[in-house]
Amino acid sequence: MSKKLWLHSSAILDYKYYVLAIFIKALLIIPLVFSAKEVTLFTYEYLVENFEYTRVHGFSHIQVMFMFTCTLFIVSDFSRYWLHRIMHSIPILWEFHKVHHSAKVLTPITFYRIHPIENLLFGFRYALSAGVVSGVFIYLFGAMIGVVDILGVNIFLFIFSLAGSNLRHSHIKIKYHNVLENLFISPYQHQIHHSSKYPHKNYGGYLAIWDKVFGTIIYSKEVKTIRFGVAVESFQTLSNILFTPFISSYKLLGKYNAK
Amino acid sequence: MKILLGLLLSMTFIFANESLNSLYENVILKDSKQTIIDIKKLTNSIKSDNIETAKKDFVALIKSWKSVEAFYILGDLDDDFLDTPRYLDMYHQGNEDIKAQLDLIIKSDEDLKIALYKNSHKTINALEYILYKKDLKNKRVKDIALIITKKMQENFQDILDGYIKVKKSFVEDEPKANYVTVNSLIENSYKLNEWRIGNSAGLSKKYLGKADNRRAEYYISKNSITAIEAIIDTHLRILDTQKYKNYGTLARSYGANKAIDDAIAHLKDAKRYASQIKNDNFAEATNLYNSLKKLFYIYNITLIEKLQVTSKILDADGD
Numbered sequence: 001m002s003k004k005l006w007l008h009s010s011a012i013l014d015y016k017y018y019v020l021a022i023f024i025k026a027l028l029i030i031p032l033v034f035s036a037k038e039v040t041l042f043t044y045e046y047l048v049e050n051f052e053y054t055r056v057h058g059f060s061h062i063q064v065m066f067m068f069t070c071t072l073f074i075v076s077d078f079s080r081y082w083l084h085r086i087m088h089s090i091p092i093l094w095e096f097h098k099v100h101h102s103a104k105v106l107t108p109i110t111f112y113r114i115h116p117i118e119n120l121l122f123g124f125r126y127a128l129s130a131g132v133v134s135g136v137f138i139y140l141f142g143a144m145i146g147v148v149d150i151l152g153v154n155i156f157l158f159i160f161s162l163a164g165s166n167l168r169h170s171h172i173k174i175k176y177h178n179v180l181e182n183l184f185i186s187p188y189q190h191q192i193h194h195s196s197k198y199p200h201k202n203y204g205g206y207l208a209i210w211d212k213v214f215g216t217i218i219y220s221k222e223v224k225t226i227r228f229g230v231a232v233e234s235f236q237t238l239s240n241i242l243f244t245p246f247i248s249s250y251k252l253l254g255k256y257n258a259k
Numbered sequence: 260m261k262i263l264l265g266l267l268l269s270m271t272f273i274f275a276n277e278s279l280n281s282l283y284e285n286v287i288l289k290d291s292k293q294t295i296i297d298i299k300k301l302t303n304s305i306k307s308d309n310i311e312t313a314k315k316d317f318v319a320l321i322k323s324w325k326s327v328e329a330f331y332i333l334g335d336l337d338d339d340f341l342d343t344p345r346y347l348d349m350y351h352q353g354n355e356d357i358k359a360q361l362d363l364i365i366k367s368d369e370d371l372k373i374a375l376y377k378n379s380h381k382t383i384n385a386l387e388y389i390l391y392k393k394d395l396k397n398k399r400v401k402d403i404a405l406i407i408t409k410k411m412q413e414n415f416q417d418i419l420d421g422y423i424k425v426k427k428s429f430v431e432d433e434p435k436a437n438y439v440t441v442n443s444l445i446e447n448s449y450k451l452n453e454w455r456i457g458n459s460a461g462l463s464k465k466y467l468g469k470a471d472n473r474r475a476e477y478y479i480s481k482n483s484i485t486a487i488e489a490i491i492d493t494h495l496r497i498l499d500t501q502k503y504k505n506y507g508t509l510a511r512s513y514g515a516n517k518a519i520d521d522a523i524a525h526l527k528d529a530k531r532y533a534s535q536i537k538n539d540n541f542a543e544a545t546n547l548y549n550s551l552k553k554l555f556y557i558y559n560i561t562l563i564e565k566l567q568v569t570s571k572i573l574d575a576d577g578d
Contacts (some may be wrong), residue, residue, distance in 0.1 A: 038565050049464060053449040055442065057334070057341060061435060134563070142445060143438035143562050 005171060010229070013196035013238070017110045020238055021119075029116060033123035039131020040138065047139040056140045063146075064141045069148040072133045073156045074207070079129040081210040083121060084203040093121075095248040101199055102235040104228055106191065110169040115245055160184075160206050169194075175220035182212050188220045195226040278509040279430045282440075283422075285503040286330060286496050291419040293323040298415055302408040308397050314480070317390055321482050324348070324383060324415075325489040329447050333418060335439045336425040340418070347414050349382045357385050358392075364403065365393065368500050371402055381410040387392050391480045397409060440506055442564070444494065445558045451490050452551040455483065459541035462548045473543050481539045487547075491530050494554075499523045518561040525554040 005011060059067075087097035099115040114122070137145045150158040164174040168190035185204040193202040201218040204211045211217035212238040234244050301316035328348065334341035345352060357379050364374045375381060386407045393400045402552055429436050454476075457463030461470030475483035498507040507519050530549040 037563055041560065044559060044563075048449070053446065053453070055446055058338075061438065134566075136564065138559075138566075143441035143566070145566060 005105045006107060008105040009236075010102075011107050011109070013236070013241070014103065014107060014109045014113050016238055017241055018109050021112055021114070021116075024116050025119060029119045029123055034118060034127055036127045036130040036134065037238060039127050040134040043135025044138050047135065054139065055142060059141070059144075061144055061146075064137075064144040065146045065148050066146045068133070068137045068141075069155060072130060072147070073154075075133050077205045077207045078128070078210060079125050080122075080205040081203050081207075081214075083125045084205070085214075085216070087118065087121075088200050088203070091252055092249040093118075095252065096245040099235060099241050101194060101230040102241075103194070104167040106171060106194060106228060108166055108169050113241070117245065122257050146229065153219055156206065163242075165206065174178045178219055181208055181219050182217070182253065184208055184212070186220055189218070191226055191228075192220070192223045194219055194228050195223070196225065196228070196230055197226075199230055230255070263287045275433045275436075275509055275512075276430060278504040278506070278512075279433065279436050281504040281508075282497065283426055283430055285501070286326075286505065287332070287422055288419070290323060290326040290330075290493070291415065291422055294320065294327055294382055294415040295412060295419060297323045298408055298412045298467070302405065302412070305395065305401060305404050305408065308395065308401075308549055310390075313390060313395070317387070317480065318482055318485060321477065321486050322349050322489040325486045326493045326496075327415075327418065329451075329490040329493040330443055332429070332443050333421050333425070335442070336428055337421055340421045343414060343418055343421075346378045347411055349379045349384050351450070356390055357382075361385060361388055361393075362402070362415075365377070365397075365399055371399070371406055375403065375406055381407045383411065386411070387477060387480050387482075437565075440497075441558070441562055445555070445562065447490065448494070448551060448555045449559055451487065452548060452555055455487055455490075456541065456544050456548045456551065459483070460544040460548055461541075462545065470542055472539060475539055475541060478539070479526055483539045483541075484536050488530065488533050491526055491533065495523065495526050497522070497529070498526070515561060515565070518557060518564075521557050522554060522561075525550050525557065529554065 012142040071213055080102045087093045096115040100110075100113050100118070103110045134145070147154045153161075163184070164172075164187045167174055168185075168187040170187070172187065172193075173191070175181075175189075176184065180186070181189060185202060185206060185208045189202045189204075189208065192198050198218055201216050202208070202211055203216055208217060235241050260320075297320040301313060301320055303371065303455065304310075304313035324347065331344055349355065349357070360377075360380065364371070364380070367374060379385065386404065387408065389395075389400060389404045395401050395404060429439065430570055453463045453465075458466050459470065459472055459474040461468050466474070472478060476486050477483045477570050497505055498510075499505075500507065507523075510519050529547055529550040532550055536543045536547065
């Protein structure tokens with residue numbers, strides 16, 4: 001990526017927002033979101049109370065870890081697809097998600113250009129999906145569960161990082177073959193999602209299956225050139241990013257009430 | 260730096276290995292050997308027609324067997340031994356009425372080797388019925404008791420031999436030792452609380468408000484609280500500070516001090532409450548039940564925190 005892109009005003013805003021977001025998350029988001037640990041315990045206790053204690057035998061430790069890691073990945077990616085889609089489909093939520101789509105240039109830091117309200121929703125999604133899966137697996141296998149990792153990193157994150165997932169927010173056009181793009185979202189497919197023309201396509205996080213099944217997929221070969229950023233000019237400063245979505249959604253609510 | 264790191268890792272490994280070895284020797288193998296000593300004593304008392312001594316020996320056997328059962332991990336280390344406890348103990352397994360079956364066998368003149376064909380006929384529960392409800396002076400009853408103790412001794416020997424055979428796979432594989440131990444503690448604390456106490460005291464969901472002492476594990480001989488105390492003691496021997504290193508030592512070395520302290524406190528409370536219950540009357544078991552319910556909760560919380568699964572998951576928070 002050229003120096004011009006790294007120093008673009010949109011990229012510089014991303015860097016500033018990244019620092020600010022650290023404090024917002026620590027002070028506002030984390031205390032508000034219930035943790036995956038609490039959901040895990042709640043799920044586990046619910047299962048024990050209602051279906052009695054059980055323990056599944058016959059699987060090795062590595063088999064259980066592999067099943068857990070896969071289930072967690074699939075459930076997490078599925079919930080991520082739907083929350084992302086909902087952020088696009090419900091007008092009030094789209095006002096908040098626009099923040100992310102307002103970037104004129106993409107750098108890996110753009111990943112963090114997320115409004116705190118969206119952070120909050122993704123925090124709940126994470127706690128629910130990871131907590132329920134962990135609770136069910138602990139109910140079935142107890143202390144046998146664990147995450148398969150490579151060098152301390154979740155194996156799926158590791159593999160997708162090698163496949164270029166960290167470059168989804170960049171101008172580097174990594175495309176997969178069509179067959180593979182039915183299964184996994186290529187970095188370029190996500191860049192298409194950030195285009196002003198196809199923002200409501202390719203919602204998937206890592207898997208493209210959900211887009212394929214629910215009819216929102218678009219392949220790399222179908223889009224030759226991309227212009228990034230939705231047509232919104234009101235996200236030029238940090239305060240714009242933080243407060244404009246509230247004002248816009250308040251106005252939207254006013255319109256609904258007037259109708 | 261690399262040498263220092265290597266040294267640190269080997270020290271951690273040696274420490275874990277030492278604690279696990281000590282736990283295996285001082286709890287698992289010691290208890291397994293004790294069951295064989297106790298069943299032999301009981302057999303001799305039955306052979307010598309000393310009924311009162313036999314009953315005392317039976318109580319000792321309950322204690323040692325419950326200790327083995329409370330921390331039975333052999334099935335996790337070797338699949339061939341998954342079902343062995345079922346051959347020894349039929350508590351909370353099916354609705355078979357062995358009392359009626361044993362009565363019929365006693366009345367009949369069928370060869371006992373054929374008549375006592377079921378595993379359930381040769382369990383500790385069958386032995387309890389024979390010792391406490393039947394007349395050991397009757398030759399056929401005595402023969403039944405001896406067939407049961409013989410079979411139980413064989414099963415106890417199988418367990419001891421099995422443990423000796425798979426010791427390495429526990430002591431030298433710390434992750435495995437960890438999940439096997441934690442799973443065993445959790446499973447046993449659930450069964451202790453819900454089956455052995457809650458169901459009799461009418462505190463479990465299944466029998467809420469319908470207390471009935473006849474559901475107790477050793478209702479016939481009134482040794483149910485003795486069994487519960489033996490199980491609580493085993494948990495304490497696994498976790499509480501002893502003359503030997505144990506799982507508590509290992510868990511503390513990983514910083515689980517609070518969890519271990521809390522678990523020990525609830526176990527000691529439970530032990531105190533258990534000792535206050537007279538004549539196996541589970542109507543007095545509310546405090547015992549509540550205390551062990553908290554223990555089950557602590558074991559699970561600790562497990563969830565130890566696994567740290569939620570921190571290793573995909574932490575993407577946007578798109």
